Amino acid sequence: MGLLSEEVVVIRQGKTEGDPVEITVNCPDKVGLGCDLSRIVFEFGLCVVKADVSTDCKWCLVIFWVVPNAHSSRPTDWVMLKKRLVESCPPSSLMFYYVLNPEPKPKQLYVLQIGSVDRTGLLNDVSQALWELELTIHKVKVWTMPDDNCMDLFYITDNRELLHTEKRQEATCNYLKKMLGESSTYCELRLSSPEFGGLECTTTSLSPSVAENMFSHGLSDFETDLRNGVGYGRKSIVSVSLDNSLSPAHTLLQISCKSQKGLLYDVMRTLKDYNIQGSYVRLSANAKGICEMDLFVLQADGKKILDHDKQNAFCSRLEMEISNPVRVMVTNRGPDTELLVATPIELSGRGRPRVLYDVTLALKMLDICIFTADIGRNIIGGSQWEVYRFLLNDRHDLSLGNSHTRNQVVENVRKMLVA
Template identity: 50%
Template sequence: MGVGNEDGVVIRAAEKAGEAAKITVNCPDKTGLGCDFCWIIFDFGLRISKADVSTDGRWCFCVFWVLPCWTNGKKVQWGRLKSRLLSACPSLPIPFFHDPSSLPTNAQLFLLKILCLDRKGLLHEVTQVLSELELRIQRVKVSTTPDGGVVDLFFISDSRELLHTQKRKEETCERLNSVLGDTCAPCEIESPGVEYELPRNGFTSLPTAVAEELFRSEPSHDRGSVKETTSVSVDNSLSPAHTILHIRCVDQKGLLYDVLRTLKDCNIQIAYDRFLTNKEGFREIDLFVQRSDGKKIEDPEEQRLLCCRIIAEIRHPLRVTIASRGPDSELIIANPVELSGKGRPRVFYDVTVALKLLGICIFSAEIGRQSAMGKQWEVYRFLLDEGGAASLLTDRGRRRVVDVVRNVLMGWAY
């Protein structure tokens, strides 16, 4: 339950095209709250262009300037965004430091069944509608039949927590049916039965060689500019009570979320955060932080490990590779899961955007989780239809697919 005061979140929409909207949040504080706000903003398809976050240890004041990630004219649902941000605002008493027992329980899952004739971009169309309705895809099983049909099973949860109502189910099915057209049978939403139980992690584990390539500390496909220009420095001389982290790096989608997610999982409390773009197009982030015991980070080894982790999460917030699966090609994407259990927003949506741009059809898709490198990862697996995709027949073409998918996910030019 949020703070319960509508004045706690104020949104001022942009007056002109290309200008940033301004979101102000004023509420009680807790460790990781800035990360939670960034996650919600990211989930609404918005990109943070500038931010100021400050707290006195009990009350938090945040200002975010945001721009849409897309260019297709979709309107932002500002009223729904405000409601979501309000719901994330803590109520008193304030859970100031991280308490594992306070982690959210898993959201109720529902099964969405779609049966229709296959066509290019179908999965993207479904994903776009679900995103607009604030329905999150937790797991998915997509398969194509020999007669040209497709069977899509989406295990979804509702950010509004209303999918158990008949009205919300009907709204969702009506939107989907209107987009999918007459080639599809009417959509159905129900509670998943035992016949639809999935493996514990959502799918069988990745082959050892593929997992080693995907989760290696330095992925083979690296963007040089990110590697060369990412730096994190520590300063304990400017503040008597806080350690100052200064981060400089290339801009990318979800950058502030990735930084705050890392600090949240390390149980680091942020007193002040300034997120700016400098004249050369790089990002400058200044953070005044403390350990969970309220002290500065003074141990050199602790400083080194924290800096290394932040750099790693900035450089590789997502892993993308293509592997052979029998005679076919499988696109695999992995991203770290927060300790709270939340995965990165909009990954499935962005991948379907990239594959649609490339003209590549999806034969089947799965979402699951796998443990590696001491943490849990959300893994997306897409078996690609190579029938009309000459780009998948050569190593150069497959590298091009990986690059385009990664660039869409990271918000880079492709």
């Protein structure tokens, strides 16, 4: 396997409108490369309908066929996508060396403070604008004042690493003020203070009962309703199996499940967290929405997965990550209604892409306003989770105290995140 093109990333549009776009990545291999690439594609609101990935542990060839997700409302910025994909690849000078997963380089954390008049969908619009500016949101605090003015506090890092410059800061605030229009009251950027303590310290407390309901069960209430109402059980939705008889050097991992948003990312993220290398990966989805994946994998020591206990643990973890990649519930917080969304954090420390945007879009489509919002991190069951908390405002024609309404919120948010 070697260099097939002078370009590391090639993007080819479909021949006719509606055809999948073909993305080819041809570069030296590294641990977790498939996870990093599929994460970027997921972050750009694209769904992988077919994939071929092959590597000899020195050089990697990745081909994704992608289409926009159902709720993608803006055209894909293919130039920015290519730039991000190229940046995630090891340099070609390392083509004869298998690149170990390096420690992520810490980025400078900044605080962005925005003042504006509150309205439905405000947080969704701001999160989209920050993504377009190539700024990553790590934590957010949102307050709505009695006079309907809103103060948003974002802890962000800059993918361009230029936010220390006055030019970049001014361009960021101007972009946001233009997006907000007359509702904008002020915009301020500054370095995060040492008292903040870093992203690993951004914890949020959950009551024991809430933690029990969100994390102790493999299925959410929404999934249970699906199972009872449509006849799909967890075992029939997701099938994960390992076979060591078909290859002399690799373990064959086979997955069959319903096609869903971020599926390839969830699978590759789990492999990366387990330090398992995929030498060959093939994904295809049929017209009925069923996705089939074949992966020839190895442990970090270059051997098959032979230990029976490891096999069971790995298959159970994969099944859980596919069937329930996000946790969503609506509960009471004193007299208020709180929406909670929890997503797993990669061992590298990165949270799941698009969560803030997708959740706020679902609430925007329901015409539900957010009174306050917060993002924190918790260690639950030995795993680290990113927890999003939203205090919601009742609509004049819709009471959030009603169980049917709450179930509708949970269903719509979960669909936006996964379906």
